[in-house]
Amino acid sequence: MDASQYKDYILTMLFVKYVSDKYYGQKDSIIEVPEGGSFNDMVKLKGKPNIGEGINTIVAKLAEENELKGIIDVADFDDTDKLGSGQGKTDMLSNIVGIFQRESLDFSKNKAEGDDILGDAYEYLIAQFASGAGKKAGEFYTPQEVSMILAKLVTDGKEKLKSVYDPPCGSGSLLLRVAKEVKDVSSFYGQELNRTTYNLARMNMIMHDVHYNRFDLKQEDTLEAPQHEGQTFEAIVANPPFSAKWSSNPLHLSDERFSEYGRLAPKS
Numbered sequence: 001m002d003a004s005q006y007k008d009y010i011l012t013m014l015f016v017k018y019v020s021d022k023y024y025g026q027k028d029s030i031i032e033v034p035e036g037g038s039f040n041d042m043v044k045l046k047g048k049p050n051i052g053e054g055i056n057t058i059v060a061k062l063a064e065e066n067e068l069k070g071i072i073d074v075a076d077f078d079d080t081d082k083l084g085s086g087q088g089k090t091d092m093l094s095n096i097v098g099i100f101q102r103e104s105l106d107f108s109k110n111k112a113e114g115d116d117i118l119g120d121a122y123e124y125l126i127a128q129f130a131s132g133a134g135k136k137a138g139e140f141y142t143p144q145e146v147s148m149i150l151a152k153l154v155t156d157g158k159e160k161l162k163s164v165y166d167p168p169c170g171s172g173s174l175l176l177r178v179a180k181e182v183k184d185v186s187s188f189y190g191q192e193l194n195r196t197t198y199n200l201a202r203m204n205m206i207m208h209d210v211h212y213n214r215f216d217l218k219q220e221d222t223l224e225a226p227q228h229e230g231q232t233f234e235a236i237v238a239n240p241p242f243s244a245k246w247s248s249n250p251l252h253l254s255d256e257r258f259s260e261y262g263r264l265a266p267k268s
Helices: 003-023 039-043 051-065 086-101 117-132 134-139 144-155 173-180 195-207 250-254
Strands: 160-166 184-192 215-219
Touching (some): 039 051, 051 086, 117 195, 195 215
């Protein structure tokens, strides 16, 4: 199993553990953790032959309760091709649950001195999976050094931003980096072509305690079909995938983004 597939399992487990610790039993929280849909329910499955199927059910309940279907339930914990079968799979999944069960991994109090420790850890994992994915890594992660420079440029002299937009937002790391440079960002906007990466961006926002009503992320090709057309933003940042292929459809010659140049970029 390569890094891009492995990350789906680990980041999903981390997400469930985080929201369970932080929001279970709380009213008016950004995530509703239902009965039968928490990390504690996963713990009850340790050592049982149906642990994979059971984890899928738990994640599905959490997803359905929070309109996260197709976002956090991508990984199949009962996949025998990727995870094996029999006692070997049971032991492996039980061990993973056990790792997240450790007392040192209590995310109910993840902030210390204003730092989002868990969010940073999540970003770190995304970065590690990106580096392991080779040349494709740029599809979902911008290196922190690049993010920091861009974020400082657009926030220079500002304490607050009404909005920030990233046309190829990937996992959302650049948008969140901008938020670290100011006291407050009211709204986050972004668009991402890759469905899996788009889902990762939404999870990333939640892990950084950004409420649903503060971010508007769309899943579509920004060059072919911009979803925030006509909107204006106080800050715009981007680390474009310069090697991306597109249609180079002649109809785009009338698009104000390209018409001034009289010609279009090639298909590749």
